Amino acid sequence: MLLIQQKLSRRSGRQQKGGERMAVWKCQVCGNIVEARCKPGKCKSCGASKDKLIKEAQPQK
Structure with missing residues (x-):
């Protein structure tokens, strides 16, 4: 259980x-x-070119 919590907090x-x-x-x-x-x-x-990758906004803490 503790290991799962550590992984989630790192992500x-x-x-x-x-x-x-x-x-x-x-x-x-x-x-x-x-x-x-x-x-x-x-x-x-899927191998799509980098122009198909868009930057997602991250929630502010």
Whole structure:
């Protein structure tokens, strides 16, 4: 149970050094969601080009 809570808390507030949050990118073709600092080159799920990946807004804490 504790392990699951730790994973969820890490996912909900992922941060880089310096307090910046990771960006969330969503594929417009398949709906796959990826967390990354920079825009990925292509969707890892369906292979769509990076112009099909859009940055999703993250909720403010």
